[in-house]
Amino acid sequence: MKTTLLTLVLLLMASLLQGQNLAGNWNGILDVQGTQLHVVFHITKEGDTYKATMDSPDQYVSGIPVTLIAVTYSHIKIEMANIGMVYEGTLSDNQITGKWMQSGRSFPLVLSRIEGQD
Template sequence: MKKITFLLLFFFASLNTFAQDITGDWKGVLKVPGAELNLVLHVTKTENGFSATLDSPDQKAFGLPVTTTTFANSTLKFTVENLAVEYEGVLDKDQVITGTFKQMGQAIPLILKR
């Protein structure tokens, strides 16, 4: 019985080690024609999932409310409806999110790092 209890404790402890944490600040550079815009995504955990705000320091825009934020199966998705922004990216083992930023028909690669 002690062996089974130990194995179960070890199993659940190891699951926590491999869990991916998306909360925190994520920074990236959006390369648009004629400019590069720094973006910062602030993700927090809520009772119902996740919440986020977006900063565009180069445009002096801070705390833009993100409409939806989801993270499942290593995939982060967020939208900012009033700016027609969509993002989808995959978090890898090195804590880098590689994805695509979409706005008004334009799709631009965007890599986010802590």
């Protein structure tokens, strides 16, 4: 009985994430020691794989390649090895709540889906 219940819960969790497509444009404001920087992730899905680039409009930078996107249930991990950054967050509805980690520091970052720009 416990095994059946656990299996059903795991299937439900997996189907919930499948219903929440990560593909699209995600916007957030990174607060680094009082300086606010807008970041935008452009995420696409090719088969079962996600790919992305990031823009930092306040720094006049666009198209920075994302080297890894890993999705486990509602947990999202985005890596940009070229700038030594890792973002880890939890997907819920149209929002990802997490932490931007770079150079040994950690900053909260909430990403929201930009509607109409998928």
